[in-house]
């Protein structure tokens with residue numbers, strides 16, 4: 062992958078144009094007298110910088126290695142955008158970014174990917190012929206961050222100033238610096254007119270590729286706009302409380318004692334009003350919680366609650382067929398005493414299952430294997446219950462992974478649906494008569510949800526579709542009369558998911 066902007070060693074000599082003298086990192090002006098200058102390396106912190114900074118002012122000041130100048134973070138965000146345009150996930154691309162730069166680059170990169178549709182449409186207005194890819198990425202990042210002043214992490218003037226600085230400081234873009242400057246200054250002068258022109262493009266308005274908009278509209282004619290709107294919001298940090306160690310009520314009281322604002326969601330969930338570094342939360346090392354979206358927290362109870370009467374017959378034998386990194390495996394083990402086989406095709410991700418279970422004080426039989434080829438790992442014992450959290454387009458978790466919509470191709474849906482169907486067909490015979498299977502995907506596309514399951518049930522006369530949540534659509538915040546929940550959705554905040562509970566007829 063091209064790396065136009067050096068990100069792994071921030072201060073490395075020779076990576077910046079020699080014509081400009083090395084400058085110290087930027088320090089933002091203190092907000093209130095005596096308060097320390099904010100360091101802009103968390104999503105929350107960089108937002109607060111916008112408040113502390115007088116409009117249009119930013120100063121390059123003394124050396125302070127703990128602070129990362131904004132121009133460098135913009136270079137990082139542009140590199141991430143180039144990686145995504147090259148087909149790499151943002152999570153993978155971030156691994157190449159120096160640890161000191163990563164939080165700031167991630168925040169700006171996330172923001173830019175949320176508003177990329179608008180930014181690309183604006184760029185087309187400003188330059189009919191796109192500039193070289195490196196300059197285009199930097200320009201689009203600056204436009205994505207600055208186009209909506211109310212939501213911009215810094216004032217548009219600061220962003221423009223620093224984007225031009227970023228262009229000057231990289232060999233890949235230095236010859237485009239005055240072009241970028243011209244485009245962005247014009248954008249500042251004519252913002253309202255330019256934004257109004259781009260309002261004619263659905264891709265700019267909804268910030269998703271056109272095919273994605275069309276597909277969501279076809280699949281959810283009554284709620285497509287709410288889904289797309291929700292996708293462009295930030296998702297809250299949600300914890301699942303480990304009921305083997307504590308309860309949501311107790312945990313919430315502990316947070317309140319530390320002045321950490323939080324509220325309950327669902328049976329096991331706690332929503333943090335402001336995101337916090339996970340290891341600093343109480344009870345992390347002791348395994349009191351896991352990070353898991355509220356919709357994902359439905360899987361384990363849906364599978365095991367109906368199986369409770371079978372407890373008397375000894376321990377349940379459960380297969381978690383696509384288990385890594387083990388979020389739902391852990392929840393199963395928190396709810397029931399069971400022998401759980403945690404299977405995943407990806408050996409590296411299987412290691413993460415082990416680490417996660419260890420922290421939570423839980424144990425499973427972790428197996429690296431292909432769920433579609435049981436001969437390689439199955440001992441012939443039928444399972445009481447199977448969880449198939451199948452590989453999917455991830456179209457329901459766009460709030461948390463804003464790159465997904467730009468990485469997917471329309472053909473992915475059919476390909477993944479075919480893989481899901483094959484996994485369902487292969488695993489169904491491994492289930493005992495009377496046993497239960499939960500099929501789920503973190504997708505809003507019907508081909509990976511109810512269409513998949515209707516087809517399955519039509520071809521398997523021993524499969525009974527039990528009462529199930531079906532399609533849960535992504536939404537933000539607690540429901541209120543002003544922002545009602547989507548029909549049939551859980552109240553409150555969660556990602557998009559699909560759930561079906563199937564029971565195998567007794568012969």
Ligand SMILES: C[S@@+](CC[C@H](N)C(=O)[O-])C[C@H]1O[C@@H](n2cnc3c(N)ncnc32)[C@H](O)[C@@H]1O
Pocket residue numbers: 382383384385386387388389390404405406407410430431432433450451452453
């Ligand atoms: C949606 S993720 C699972 C998330 C997990 N259930 C959790 O809650 O933490 C899908 C997983 O399926 C795995 N996978 C994909 N194809 C597979 C196959 N043929 N057999 C087993 N695992 C597979 C992927 O490696 C990935 O870890």
